[in-house]
Amino acid sequence: MFADFIKRLTQPNDEALPDEDARLALTALLVRIARSDNDYSEREKARIDQITARRYNLGPGATSALRTEAEALEAEAPDTVRFTRAIKDAVPYEERCAVIRALWEVVLADGARAQEEDALVRMVSNFLGVSDRDSALARQAVDGSA
Numbered sequence: 001m002f003a004d005f006i007k008r009l010t011q012p013n014d015e016a017l018p019d020e021d022a023r024l025a026l027t028a029l030l031v032r033i034a035r036s037d038n039d040y041s042e043r044e045k046a047r048i049d050q051i052t053a054r055r056y057n058l059g060p061g062a063t064s065a066l067r068t069e070a071e072a073l074e075a076e077a078p079d080t081v082r083f084t085r086a087i088k089d090a091v092p093y094e095e096r097c098a099v100i101r102a103l104w105e106v107v108l109a110d111g112a113r114a115q116e117e118d119a120l121v122r123m124v125s126n127f128l129g130v131s132d133r134d135s136a137l138a139r140q141a142v143d144g145s146a
Contacts, residue, residue, distance in 0.1 A: 025087055026099060027052055027070035028077055033103045033121065035074065037114035047109035051102045080120070084127035096128045101138035108142055 030051060034044040045067065053063045088096065103124060107117040125135040 022087075022090060023052070023056055023066060024070055024073060026055075026091075026102075027066050028074040029084070029087065029099065029124065030102060030106050031067070031070050031074040032077070032080065033117060033124070034106050034109075036120045037116045039110070039114070041110045043111075044106055044109045047106050051105055055098075055102070080124065081127060084124055088128045091128075093129065096130050097134050097138060099128065100125050100130050100135050101142055104139045104142040 027048065030048045031040075034040050034048065048067050048070075049060075049063045052058060052066055053060070056066075058066065087099070091099070100121070103121050107113055107121060121135070121139075125132070130138075
């Protein structure tokens with residue numbers, strides 16, 4: 001179902017992702033982090049919906065539809081390396097830092113930081129080219145507001 005999208009996402013391309021594709025890819029990354037500890041809770045789903053609603057100015061129906069589509073994409077998406085490389089190539093650094101902050105929001109949504117989630121955020125930060133310092137600042141900002 002998502003084969004063409006994944007192919008576009010993972011093949012080298014100098015063009016930025018269209019907005020709808022970027023939305024879907026970034027939301028799928030949020031789903032991937034939420035699923036990484038094998039406990040994809042309702043609180044994490046709600047947090048993903050809040051993040052996408054805020055980030056993309058979507059209503060509840062559109063937010064839920066985007067998350068549902070992202071869940072299906074995440075299940076079919078390639079390894080995280082290629083997936084995040086495509087996002088890195090398509091998204092400016094400041095936005096990638098915002099992505100890391102959103103990832104931390106999802107990780108902390110259920111009140112627990114699983115080792116799998118921490119490891120995946122560190123790996124994704126690295127793959128997105130976000131410095132350890134900026135990732136730590138993003139986590140502290142989210143942890144302080146939780």
